[in-house]
Amino acid sequence: MNISVQTRNLTRRFGRFTAVDRVTLDVYEGEIFGFLGANGAGKTTLIRMLTGLLKPTEGEAQVAGFDVWGQSEAIKRRIGYMSQRFSLYEDLTAEENLTFYGGIYGLRRDQIEQRKAILFEHVGLQPFAGQMTRDLPLGFKQRLALACALLHDPPIVFLDEPTSGVDPKARRSFWNLIYQTAQLGKTLFVTTHFMDEAEYCHRVGIMHMGRMIAVGPPGQLKRQYDKSTMQEVFIALHQSSEEAA
Amino acid sequence: MYAIKVRQFRKRYGDLEAVRGIQFEVEPGELFGIIGPDGAGKTTLLRALCTLLLPDDGEILINGLNTRHHVADIRQIIGYMPQRFSLYQDLTVEQNLNFFADLFQVPEDERRARLEQLYRFSRLGPFKKRAAGALSGGMKQKLALSCALIHTPDILILDEPTFGVDPVSRQEFWDILRDIQRQGTTIVVSTAYMEEADLCDRVMLFHQGRILALDQPSALKAQYRFPLYRIEADHLPEMQTYFAGLSGVRFIQRFGDSLHVSFTREPGDDLWQTARDQGLQRFERIAPSIEDIFMDLTTREEHESVEH
Numbered sequence: 001m002n003i004s005v006q007t008r009n010l011t012r013r014f015g016r017f018t019a020v021d022r023v024t025l026d027v028y029e030g031e032i033f034g035f036l037g038a039n040g041a042g043k044t045t046l047i048r049m050l051t052g053l054l055k056p057t058e059g060e061a062q063v064a065g066f067d068v069w070g071q072s073e074a075i076k077r078r079i080g081y082m083s084q085r086f087s088l089y090e091d092l093t094a095e096e097n098l099t100f101y102g103g104i105y106g107l108r109r110d111q112i113e114q115r116k117a118i119l120f121e122h123v124g125l126q127p128f129a130g131q132m133t134r135d136l137p138l139g140f141k142q143r144l145a146l147a148c149a150l151l152h153d154p155p156i157v158f159l160d161e162p163t164s165g166v167d168p169k170a171r172r173s174f175w176n177l178i179y180q181t182a183q184l185g186k187t188l189f190v191t192t193h194f195m196d197e198a199e200y201c202h203r204v205g206i207m208h209m210g211r212m213i214a215v216g217p218p219g220q221l222k223r224q225y226d227k228s229t230m231q232e233v234f235i236a237l238h239q240s241s242e243e244a245a
Numbered sequence: 246m247y248a249i250k251v252r253q254f255r256k257r258y259g260d261l262e263a264v265r266g267i268q269f270e271v272e273p274g275e276l277f278g279i280i281g282p283d284g285a286g287k288t289t290l291l292r293a294l295c296t297l298l299l300p301d302d303g304e305i306l307i308n309g310l311n312t313r314h315h316v317a318d319i320r321q322i323i324g325y326m327p328q329r330f331s332l333y334q335d336l337t338v339e340q341n342l343n344f345f346a347d348l349f350q351v352p353e354d355e356r357r358a359r360l361e362q363l364y365r366f367s368r369l370g371p372f373k374k375r376a377a378g379a380l381s382g383g384m385k386q387k388l389a390l391s392c393a394l395i396h397t398p399d400i401l402i403l404d405e406p407t408f409g410v411d412p413v414s415r416q417e418f419w420d421i422l423r424d425i426q427r428q429g430t431t432i433v434v435s436t437a438y439m440e441e442a443d444l445c446d447r448v449m450l451f452h453q454g455r456i457l458a459l460d461q462p463s464a465l466k467a468q469y470r471f472p473l474y475r476i477e478a479d480h481l482p483e484m485q486t487y488f489a490g491l492s493g494v495r496f497i498q499r500f501g502d503s504l505h506v507s508f509t510r511e512p513g514d515d516l517w518q519t520a521r522d523q524g525l526q527r528f529e530r531i532a533p534s535i536e537d538i539f540m541d542l543t544t545r546e547e548h549e550s551v552e553h
Contacts, residue, residue: 200501219477220502235412238413
């Protein structure tokens with residue numbers, strides 16, 4: 001398997017505060033990797049470095065083959081992002097939203113048309129292409145938001161709590177879509193506060209005070225710490241790290 | 246007497262029927278969860294319990310008082326923490342609490358003791374001089390909760406209090422709710438996060454304005470009739486295809502490094518033996534989650550509405 005994101009002792013300090021502390025991590029193409037951690041654990045700072053928005057203080061990282069130190073513009077073009085409260089235009093149709101984002105990403109009109117066709121098929125939105133976004137059920141808005149994030153065919157996509165608040169059926173079908181997206185060779189990073197969402201990831205990394213304190217598949221972590229849910233694993237790890245600190 | 250009694254409550258917004266004639270009771274002192282996705286009607290229901298909107302049909306009784314006729318009395322009984330709470334960002338924690346104490350006319354001589362108690366509950370004592378706007382998300386929620394409790398209500402109603410709150414603060418928030426419950430307060434809390442159902446005494450699974458089920462979380466799980474297995478394999482997509490072709494398989498869901506497979510009845514040893522030849526590594530029977538139960542009930546409901 002090819003490595004998609006590689007970090008070595010990646011560190012970021014703000015003054016005397018170390019937000020990300022020597023994180024070493026390999027994430028592979030086609031992998032769904034979950035970042036878990038309390039507020040202030042360092043997730044956002046780490047992601048900002050991996051998306052080329054913030055320079056590290058120390059350490060190395062390659063993202064999609066580009067170096068975060070000198071090639072952040074190339075990295076930004078290879079990243080897709082889907083926010084928790086999807087930034088879709090409610091009074092545009094589904095199709096118009098895609099065209100609009102295509103323009104933002106600087107795609108040519110023929111490229112936009114081609115990608116639109118592929119993505120409507122991929123996310124299963126064809127029948128709704130002409131509908132006003134505000135009239136789409138939440139589960140479909142979510143699919144449209146993912147299509148927007150995939151528009152410029154990025155190898156790496158970041159998803160922020162992608163399925164919070166949707167009903168369980170829509171949630172499961174959205175995760176199936178994420179698995180299909182991973183099978184195309186895309187790497188997907190998921191940040192979430194909800195440990196049941198973490199269960200859907202291939203591997204998760206748990207952060208605490210800037211450090212990556214555990215990395216592994218959810219099933220393995222649960223066995224390792226002898227817990228039945230990821231929430232329990234998380235709380236146990238958090239408590240033992242607090243005591244050690 | 247019930248803390249809350251809801252009879253045939255119905256609420257429409259134009260063509261949309263937000264709540265469709267529901268009926269339930271909440272016992273005094275219980276921690277009662279309303280679990281449902283966005284758009285289920287949770288906020289409409291909670292606002293009606295707080296007298297903030299009136300039923301189109303049906304009745305809501307709070308400690309026996311009808312929300313149609315006893316608005317002022319009921320508001321003294323109820324503490325309400327809405328979804329987007331408007332704390333005064335540029336007032337300190339203490340000033341916010343005092344503001345709400347004024348609003349609810351908490352007598353001066355009781356106020357100090359009440360505030361001390363709330364600081365203990367919320368663990369906000371060390372932050373009383375901090376501006377609300379400078380608090381973390383978890384602390385803001387705790388301040389909002391404290392403001393809702395300022396007048397010592399019998400019944401506390403919380404609309405998605407843990408939305409967007411990190412897992413550690415969330416755990417702490419639920420611990421605080423348990424503390425409040427131990428003081429005798431009845432708590433009704435809504436959430437879209439299915440996993441939080443397990444933290445309630447009883448839960449109502451709520452979907453499209455209807456009650457799918459209402460019981461203790463353990464009882465809901467016990468009613469789930471279908472054997473559910475967690476499966477690990479060398480190649481999950483192939484294993485998924487393999488199980489999809491078997492009869493007696495109700496559904497298969499991918500979960501990261503595993504599959505969850507639900508069967509109509511207990512599979513025999515021969516099934517597992519054959520699956521091993523196909524690359525099965527490990528299997529274990531697991532308890533259903535509230536999400537599994539919710540899924541099952543909504544699917545069943547759709548089938549029934551098709552048959553009618």
